Amino acid sequence: MTKPVSAASLGQTSSLHHLFALPPGRALDICLKLQSAILEHKLAPGLKLAEDEVGEIYGASRTVVRAALQALAHSGLVSIEKNRGAFIAKPTIREAHEVFQARALIEPAVARLAAEAITDDQVEGLRAHLDAEHAALDAGDMGKALLLSGGFHIEIADIADHKVFARMVRAMISRSSLIIALYWKRSDTACESHSHHALMTAFANRDADAAESIQKSHIIDLHSGLDLREKQTHGSSLSDALKGK
Amino acid sequence: MTKPVSAASLGQTSSLHHLFALPPGRALDICLKLQSAILEHKLAPGLKLAEDEVGEIYGASRTVVRAALQALAHSGLVSIEKNRGAFIAKPTIREAHEVFQARALIEPAVARLAAEAITDDQVEGLRAHLDAEHAALDAGDMGKALLLSGGFHIEIADIADHKVFARMVRAMISRSSLIIALYWKRSDTACESHSHHALMTAFANRDADAAESIQKSHIIDLHSGLDLREKQTHGSSLSDALKGK
DNA sequence: CAATTCAAGATCGTATACAATTTTTAGCCA
DNA sequence: TGGCTAAAAATTGTATACGATCTTGAATTG
Known part of the structure; x- marks a missing residue:
């Protein structure tokens, strides 16, 4: 006899005070959507988030997307590499x-x-x-x-x-x-x-x-419950292993 | 008999791993300069940081300044209000x-x-x-x-x-x-x-x-060592007090 | 005179254009 | 074939322009 909790209401409570120091607006919307996708494991660590691609998906210009990606970077979900772009973070x-x-x-x-x-x-x-x-x-x-x-x-x-x-x-x-x-x-x-x-x-x-x-x-x-042992880099080839790929 | 510590070297060690998730570049430079100014109490809480003004001072366009201000906002040093701009944060x-x-x-x-x-x-x-x-x-x-x-x-x-x-x-x-x-x-x-x-x-x-x-x-x-008692709003007039000004 | 209205100015939000850098690809040579 | 080089393509970094919103201050009205 417990009240069902809709996904929507849960989403709201989670985002009522969110991590991001952005004013309400499209950048924040994109931030929250990407965050949900990452937390649900729909986007794997290491994946590249190209600005044009994200902008295309959410119908926003690169200006807005960049603000969103930088906010995600500050929250630790994304890492930005100079002149290379944004990637879903891969914690060591x-x-x-x-x-x-x-x-x-x-x-x-x-x-x-x-x-x-x-x-x-x-x-x-x-x-x-x-x-x-x-x-x-x-x-x-x-x-x-x-x-x-x-x-x-x-x-x-x-x-x-x-x-x-x-x-x-x-x-x-x-x-x-x-x-x-x-x-x-x-x-x-x-x-x-x-x-x-x-x-x-x-x-x-x-x-x-x-x-x-x-x-x-x-x-x-x-x-x-985590497997945090250092793995031997048993890549398919020596060059792969040394390139860190 | 202790080695003197230059301000420069101290600054370096402090910023070697900084708070900001920005790639090296001008935005980060501005961020760090503003941070130092705030931490040295050269900029008082509540002060407005207009984008044009900051850009003028550091010789950068608003694009770069905005990235810096948003980074500072994520670190909690600055708060950004929609359509109003960035202000040095005033913790309650x-x-x-x-x-x-x-x-x-x-x-x-x-x-x-x-x-x-x-x-x-x-x-x-x-x-x-x-x-x-x-x-x-x-x-x-x-x-x-x-x-x-x-x-x-x-x-x-x-x-x-x-x-x-x-x-x-x-x-x-x-x-x-x-x-x-x-x-x-x-x-x-x-x-x-x-x-x-x-x-x-x-x-x-x-x-x-x-x-x-x-x-x-x-x-x-x-x-x-802090005086954290709630102060009576003893503004100069009743209207000031009620407006929360 | 105080309060309100409204227009002018200032400031922020966003799109877009161009420059700088990286990545990819094609071509070349050993 | 494998590796090197260089040109082309793609992507990010930055400046600037324009529209939207807020702020300011003068004019108006009760």
């Missing part, structure tokens, strides 16, 4: 470790704040979010499930009502999505939803200690 | 609390990492930095002293060799500079240099526990 193994170390420090503290501040309505909101996660998992829609899974962490940061932390969490979740696209190894993604359920319970009980410690375990668990 | 009292809460969480952890990783050369570098801070204080150059004081925290983050944390610290130090410009109340800034000296000693001894706890106390102390 080292960066992956760093991001999850940072999450393990910050998000538990945020979870504590959230548990101390959460309202009944917000508990219901989280519950609905969890249901949507389950639904996406059951439907086998991994892209959406991943987006929602990240959204859960962002919603917690919003509940904590701490704009500085919320901004950091958004940035880290974004980068985590890229990291997962590159390095995820674990087969069972169900366990993740389990952690979120345990968090929910802690929030419902206003148990700040539990929320903090569950969140910390959860993030350490996510970290350990 | 609430944001000030949040920034120092975040610093109190993150920087002690960073100090611990730094203490575990620091090399002898880096200890010397910090010592030289401290000397420069003292020199600026003795010379009564508050702008420079403040810049160096922030630079000390950034150098620690660089020593910790953790890019994700270092980026966060840079962003927080930048915003702290604006916050201090707006809300600093304490008369004796000498105590600050004292805290930095205590940190130095902990680093020299590779005492991670001490570094972490001293850094935490230091940041809490800085936080308490």
